[in-house]
Amino acid sequence: MxxxxxxxxxxxxxxxxxxxxxxxxxxxxxxxxxxxxxxxxxxxxxxxxxxxxxxxxxxxxxxxxxxxxxxxxxxxxxxxxxxxxxxxxxxxxxxxxxxxAPPEPVNDKKRIVAILPYTKMPDTDELTFQKGDIFFVHNDMGDGWLWVTAHRTGEQGMIFRELVQDLDENIDPNTVFNWFHPNLTKSEAVDLLVKAGPGSFLVRPSDNSPGDYSLFFHINNQIQRFRIEKRGVRYLMGGRTFECLDAVINRYRKEQIVEGHTLALPVCRSTSEADAPIKSKEVQQAEKIYTTLRECREQVGLKKMKGVKMQSYLYKKSDKNKKWKSLYFVLICFDGNAAGGTGDTHLYFYDNPKRTKPKGLVDLSCAYLYLVDDSVFDRPYCFQLVERALPCLATITYLSAGSLELYQEWISTLRTRCITQISRSPKAQNLRELRCLQLNILDAQRLPYKIAPNPYFVISLNQVKVAKTKVKNNGEPFSDEQFTIDDVPPDVLTFTITLYNKGKRSKDTEIAELTIDLNTLTNGDESEDWFSLSGITPIGEWGAIRLRIRYLHDLIMPIEEYSPMLQLLLDPDLEAVKTLSDVCHLDRMPLANALFRIFRYEQKEADLLKSLNEMEIDKEDETSTLFRGASLTTTIMDLYMKSVCTNFLQVALKDTIYKLLESKTSCELNPSKMESPDDACSNAEFLLQILDEVALSIFRSVDSCPRTLRYIFGCLQRAVMNKWPHERLVRTRVVSGFVFLRLLCPAILNPRKFNLISESPSPTASRSLIMVAKCLQNLANLVEFGGKEPYMEVVNPFILKNKERMIVFLDQLSIFKILIEI
The missing domain is CATH 3.30.505.10 (SH2 domain)
Structure with missing residues (x-):
């Protein structure tokens, strides 16, 4: 019902x-x-x-x-x-x-008529029109502009309010067409067509069927009449439906209305009749109106729209071709008391800021914000807006920001505009609910490899994908993969881990799944256990996965309540930060993210990293293990380098990566992974060529490295030289450990994640990238390949040739601090 x-x-x-x-x-x-x-x-x-x-x-x-x-x-x-x-x-x-039916007729299309002509400005949503054109009004855009549909042409766009006036409801909107005669009798119509001759035509209101129209056509020395039926807002003639009366005439000007004949010569109204829709209102102030229009033109556009809270370019993933397109997004909050407002908040997106008509919108009053791990789309700074306006329909909009700062700004703004948290007692109204899920997929056993030879796992909240593991080929074991899902929406009660098979030519296939209720997890505690997967049939072996889970469910106070805490964190001695670093081992990633955002906002990230690095150096006794493990210091350094080194990576690596993607030759040296042993020589020659090119590109990219990062590297070198003055290469390895191990080599291994490419590389290109990263890592460590991998010894001449150049490069990269102090 x-x-x-x-x-x-x-x-x-x-x-x-x-x-x-x-x-x-x-x-x-x-x-x-x-x-x-x-x-x-x-x-x-x-x-x-x-x-x-x-x-x-x-x-x-x-x-x-x-x-x-x-x-x-x-x-x-x-x-x-x-x-x-x-x-x-x-x-x-x-x-x-x-x-x-409504209790009273609803006139939802206001009609207006042009009292002056107008020519549109290029690259805008304005309309060009003539005096006497009739329009249907859709929206009042503010500042004197209306969004309308032109009755004569069917075009939609903006017009200036002063150039039009309200149309008398008794006037037929088809009066805009000069071949339409609203006041012509049947006999007068016949006389006009007889005078005009064969092929002439006109349209007038129907006498026999009020509300419909009659098309009079002079053919073969006689006048034939055709009925045009009006059905709602459309017109029906000859079994065909038309959007407007003009569409009927245009069709039969091209096609035969009677065998061998088309409409040829329109019989037009007189000039005085053509101006009938326009009232006797004087338009002597035309020049004043056009002057006002020129002034208002500057106010048209998204930057002048009322209620705009935020606007910028974002990338939106297409549902059709899965590509990311740059669109202009505008967040508008309508005041419910303002004219035309509803009190709603909408996120509109446009082709560019000059456009007024959106390509679409997201209603934030019924939308949830889901953060997305980089693994889902192999690109950073992604998030999703899920609209649940209808019980059986959820529309997902995938978005991506171009930088960390823009991403954080959009997230903080949208978080307060989407569906509000569950209502609380008056004492807790100012608190914000924060739910965080830390998930480690440690291992997987007994997976159905016959139907899933290339398995991977997807983590979903309410059937919304938020993270996924790497694809395993040929039964590769699953290694530890960690995901941190911040700001879990308030409507999420469970999370699901789904096993998929990566299809080579077909779509990925869902194989089995596991659903875990968040209420079964103890807040703040970490648990580790094996969980069985259930498949599409109740009978059968679907495997099991070992998970380490930690679920945090907290209430956050307003930012003003944190002012004393902020002062403690920003203290020059950083005692609070050092204490947190010692006690928050399990919360390393959330703590690193929070500290990085705080110090980046206060523009004190260099002081933070300099102090943390020195603290790490003071604790370490051996140079071989310095900065090799995962710690708060290395985590914040990773976050900082990834956020500021986009241009550095593009200058150093982009050309080489594209060359590998486009090349059909492989860099593979492992005989067990080659298609043919005969490829060994050509592969080795190609690899050495690529290594020479990428090494030269990296050595020449010193000036592209951000100055603040070079300052931090200089501080690192000075600190290790003070502690280990007799270790000649310690200053080199401490910088290479960050630049190559944590930045350049990861960017080579996964260039899409670092925004260097837009599509995933082919298997051959992926293997070549791995080989290049492996060789560069050995060069950065100043270590040659040994007996464990004899097939790699062909690269040793390249390493020996570039050792000194590597040392010089790393010193140049870190010299900024020394130059300042000198």
Whole structure:
């Protein structure tokens, strides 16, 4: 049972639809008999009786002629209703069936007429029009601009309010066409066509069928009439439906309306009749109107829109081709008391800032914000907005920022605009709920490799993918992969780990899954256990995975409450930071992220890293293990280098990576991984060529490295030289451990994650990247290949040749600090 009501809209461009949902048997009983008697009759099994209430109104948002609901976009309101009547459920297993007429007619399309002509500005959404053109108004854009549809051309765009006036409701909008004669009698129409001759035509209102139209056509020395039926906002003739009356005429100007004949010569109204839609209002102030228009032109555009809270370019993933496209996003909060406002918050996206009509929108009043691990799309700074406006429909918008700063700004802004947290007691109203899930996939056993030869795992919250593991080929073992999922949305009660098989040509296949209830996890405690996977059939062996899980569920105070804590953290001695570093081993990643954001915002990240590095050096006794393990210091250094070294990586590596991607020759030296032993010589020659090129590119990229990072490297060198003055190469290895081990080599291994490429490399290119990274790492360590990998010894001449150059490069990279002090 479903009904929809087209209620009287409070605004001409907004419509609300009330959906009544419920169990048909129960509702029929409630409608046909008294409710109390119904309950008394079922008092023995009262637990089986449920009262169903209508859900909240499903709001349809109209913007610039388009209609949005649940993340879907429709060209017109009839299209939207038709979609949820014939193609899809608006509520689960229910569709729109019985249209209910409004109590009073609703005129939702205001009509206006141009009193002056206008020529649009290039590269804008403005319309060019003539005096007397008629428009249907969709939205008031503010600052004197309206979004309209031109009746004559069907185009949509903006016009200036001062160039038009309201159209008399009694005037037919087809008056804009000069071949339409609204006041012509039948006999007068015949006389005009006789004078005009064969092939002439005109249109007038129908006498026999009020509301319809008659097309008069002079053919074979006689006048023939054709009826054009008006159905709603469309026109019907010859079994065909047209959007406007002009479309009917244009079709039969090209196609035969009678065998051997097309409409040829329109009989037009006189000049005085053509100006009929325009009232006698004087337009002597035309020059003043155009002057005002020129001034208002500068205010048109997204930067001047009211209610804008944030705007910038973001990348949006296409649902069709899965590519990322740069679009301009604008967050607008409408004031419910303002004219045309609804009190809603929408995220609009446009082709560029000059455009006024959006390509789409996200309704944040029914959207949840999901953060995304870099592993999902092999690119950083991604997040998702999930709209749940309809019970059976969730629309996901995948977004990515171009930098860490922009990402953090959007996240902090959107977090407060999306669905609010669960209501709390008055004393806790200012607290924010923070839920964090730390998940380590340690191992996997007995997986069904016959149906999943290339397995990987996907982590999902409410069926929204937030992280995934690397694909394993040919039964490779699963190693420890760690994921930290911050800001788990408040509606998430479980998380799911799904086993997929990577398809080579077909889509990836879902094999088995595991669902874990968050309520079964102890807040703050870490647990480790094996979990069995369940597959598509209840019988069979689907394997098991070993997980280490830590779930944090806290309430966060407002930022002003943290001022004393902030002062402690920013103290020049950094005693609080050092204490946290000693006690927060399990919370290393969340602590590193928090400290990095705080000190980066205060522009004191160099002081933080310098002090932490010196603290780490003071604790270490052996140079061989210095900065080799995962610690708070190395984690923050990784975050900092990744956030500031984008240009450095592009200058040093991009050309080499693209050459490997485009080349058909492999750098593989391992005989067991070669397709043919005959490839050994050509592969080795190609690898050495690539190594020479990438080494030269890296050595020449010193000036592209950020100065603050070079300052930190200089401080590192001075600190280790003071502690180990007799170790000649310690100053070299301490810098190479960060530059190569934690930055350049990871970027070579996974260039997409570092925004160096947009698509994943082929298996051959991936293996070549691994070989190049491996050789560069040995060069950075100043170590030659030994007997364990005899096939790699062909690279040793390259390492010997470039050892001194590597030492000079690392010293140049760290000389900035020394030059400042000198």
């Amino acid at each position: 479903a009904e929809f009501i087209r209620g009287g809209a409070s605004l001409p461009h907004k419509e609300k639809f009330n959906i009544t949902n419920g169990c048909e048997d129960v509702l029929d009983s409630l409608l046909t008999e008294d409710f109390d008697s119904f309950v008394n009759e079922h008092e023995d099994d009262v637990t089986d009786v449920n009262v169903f209430t209508a859900p909240p109104d499903n709001l349809i948002t109209a913007v610039c002629g388009d209609f949005y609901i649940g993340g879907r976009q429709f060209d017109s309101l009839p299209d939207l209703i038709a979609y949820y009547t014939y193609r899809s459920d608006l509520l689960k297993r229910e569709r729109l069936i019985y249209p209910v």
